[in-house]
Amino acid sequence: MQDLKLCAQDKRGIHELEAGKDLIGWDEVTQGSVLPSFEGDASNVAHLKQEERCYSDFNSYTATVASWRVKKPVFNIDVCIDCQNCWVWCPDTSIISRDKQMLGIDYDHCKGCEVCVEVCPTNPKSLLMFAEQEDLETALSQWPEKKKKEK
Amino acid sequence: MAITSVKNLKEFSTANDRFEGAHTLCPGCAHSMIVRELMNCTDDNLVVTTNTGCLEVSTAVYPFTSWDTSWMHIGFENAASAAGGAEAMYKARKKKGTLKDNDAPVKFVAFGGDGSTFDIGFQWLSGAFERGHDFTYICLDNENYANTGGQRSSATPIGATTSTAQAGTHSYGKKEKKKDIVAIMAAHGAPYVAQLAPNKWKSMAKGFQKALETEGPCFINTVSPCCTEWRFDPKDTISITDLATDTLMFPIYEIIDGHELNILYRPKNVLPVEEYLAAQGRYKHLFKPENKHVIEEIQKNINEYWEMLQRREEARV
Numbered sequence: 059m060q061d062l063k064l065c066a067q068d069k070r071g072i073h074e075l076e077a078g079k080d081l082i083g084w085d086e087v088t089q090g091s092v093l094p095s096f097e098g099d100a101s102n103v104a105h106l107k108q109e110e111r112c113y114s115d116f117n118s119y120t121a122t123v124a125s126w127r128v129k130k131p132v133f134n135i136d137v138c139i140d141c142q143n144c145w146v147w148c149p150d151t152s153i154i155s156r157d158k159q160m161l162g163i164d165y166d167h168c169k170g171c172e173v174c175v176e177v178c179p180t181n182p183k184s185l186l187m188f189a190e191q192e193d194l195e196t197a198l199s200q201w202p203e204k205k206k207k208e209k
Numbered sequence: 210m211a212i213t214s215v216k217n218l219k220e221f222s223t224a225n226d227r228f229e230g231a232h233t234l235c236p237g238c239a240h241s242m243i244v245r246e247l248m249n250c251t252d253d254n255l256v257v258t259t260n261t262g263c264l265e266v267s268t269a270v271y272p273f274t275s276w277d278t279s280w281m282h283i284g285f286e287n288a289a290s291a292a293g294g295a296e297a298m299y300k301a302r303k304k305k306g307t308l309k310d311n312d313a314p315v316k317f318v319a320f321g322g323d324g325s326t327f328d329i330g331f332q333w334l335s336g337a338f339e340r341g342h343d344f345t346y347i348c349l350d351n352e353n354y355a356n357t358g359g360q361r362s363s364a365t366p367i368g369a370t371t372s373t374a375q376a377g378t379h380s381y382g383k384k385e386k387k388k389d390i391v392a393i394m395a396a397h398g399a400p401y402v403a404q405l406a407p408n409k410w411k412s413m414a415k416g417f418q419k420a421l422e423t424e425g426p427c428f429i430n431t432v433s434p435c436c437t438e439w440r441f442d443p444k445d446t447i448s449i450t451d452l453a454t455d456t457l458m459f460p461i462y463e464i465i466d467g468h469e470l471n472i473l474y475r476p477k478n479v480l481p482v483e484e485y486l487a488a489q490g491r492y493k494h495l496f497k498p499e500n501k502h503v504i505e506e507i508q509k510n511i512n513e514y515w516e517m518l519q520r521r522e523e524a525r526v
């Protein structure tokens with residue numbers, strides 16, 4: 059048993075193994091891991107908005123996938139009718155809706171899939187894709203006019 | 210159960226998301242649309258288990274979790290057993306009064322891909338339904354083993370090309386029919402079984418709420434378009450789902466207590482299946498003249514199935 063080295067990480071019994079004596083029992087090995095999503099009590103989370111929650115560092119809310127984007131959706135509040143189509147279908151929880159109003163995009167979590175633009179029903183659309191580096195003012199200044207219905 | 214109002218989207222949008230961003234599912238992936246909606250349609254505590262697959266690997270990338278509820282992954286095939294075990298323990302401890310909060314409502318939900326549901330985890334699923342645990346099992350049906358590179362599953366339809374049933378000079382892709390998982394789960398005598406789709410957000414939310422409220426094991430097959438393996442532009446996830454439901458490739462219906470069938474969506478204009486097939490790269494080869502018979506066969510199967518559903522709905526048996 060002396061030279062048996064299992065490929066185990068910290069906290070998984072490697073110290074006991076390296077001590078070269080007894081193998082640790084099956085019931086001592088920490089299998090897998092437990093990640094708390096919040097600091098402290100999490101029982102009321104469903105009633106808290108994201109900005110009211112105590113996320114732990116393990117929660118992917120604290121991470122970002124912004125670098126996945128090549129293009130980004132830009133939101134034009136002047137055209138929006140708050141239908142919430144974009145909210146219900148955004149796969150990345152990146153549409154910020156509060157009190158039935160669409161407020162904007164969470165650019166830390168948006169991957170630029172363009173689904174929100176596709177499902178936006180207004181004319182012109184209230185969401186359009188722009189190059190990642192485009193600033194908001196320039197994007198808004200390029201907003202198209204209302205399209206006439208084809209007869 | 211405390212349910213979120215799904216009367217209209219504005220009301221529904223006041224739900225506080227419990228499925229967080231910065232998971233690593235592909236852009237436009239329907240899995241997360243479905244999971245978000247499930248978690249938004251109740252504010253009860255949830256205990257969620259998930260089989261191995263795209264959803265699991267992408268929402269628990271160490272050291273991150275995208276789940277704001279209790280969540281557990283064990284293996285490819287055993288989300289149903291894990292949910293069943295947790296539910297049995299919850300019941301026992303509730304009886305003994307040893308839970309931290311004995312009155313807090315808790316719902317048990319298991320997610321699995323079609324590979325783990327139709328094939329590899331099927332006996333675990335069937336066993337949990339036979340034992341009658343009070344939980345909801347949701348299959349995210351993208352009709353292939355997406356996480357491992359798009360192999361065929363028994364949910365892959367006729368004619369689709371996959372990495373293990375490839376279309377080429379000698380083959381038009383998969384030759385076998387899709388397994389009818391909804392009928393199989395209804396045959397377990399489950400109190401609520403349904404097939405739902407994310408484009409019809411309201412019927413999906415209502416179906417989810419029904420399943421969560423119903424005591425006993427409930428099964429829902431959800432259509433989950435996979436832009437990567439179905440080969441379409443991520444922005445089109447919802448329009449592809451529209452084509453899936455409007456061609457009746459994916460009829461939307463529920464079966465109560467194993468026999469009472471209700472059709473939940475009747476398209477005003479039923480579209481020819483070509484429109485659905487043409488929108489995806491995995492069916493491209495079917496439009497070669499020598500494969501015309503495959504499209505005809507798919508359309509025939511759709512028509513027959515729709516006819517069967519309508520008759521069963523009428524007959525109430």
Ligand SMILES: Cc1ncc(C[n+]2csc(CCOP(=O)(O)OP(=O)(O)O)c2C)c(N)n1
Pocket residue numbers: 261262263264284285286321322323324325326329349351353354355356357362
């Ligand atoms: C018992 C077992 N067999 C095979 C695998 C490898 N594997 C991991 S994910 C996966 C594909 C999952 O397909 P599906 O259940 O349809 O989910 P999807 O990724 O398509 O959402 C496979 C085959 C495994 N982890 N365990």
Ligand code: SF4
Pocket residue numbers: 131147148149150151152153163167168169170171172173174175237
């Ligand atoms: S582009 Fe995609 S990820 Fe970004 S906000 Fe729109 S729907 Fe969400």
Ligand code: SF4
Pocket residue numbers: 137138139140141142143144145160174177178179180184185
């Ligand atoms: S889909 Fe368009 S109109 Fe509707 S809430 Fe979103 S941005 Fe506003």
Ligand code: SF4
Pocket residue numbers: 233234235237238239240263267351355356434435436437438
């Ligand atoms: S491969 Fe398909 S199912 Fe998997 S994350 Fe990508 S789009 Fe979603």
Ligand SMILES: [Mg+2]
Pocket residue numbers: 322323324349350351352353354355
């Ligand atoms: Mg799959």
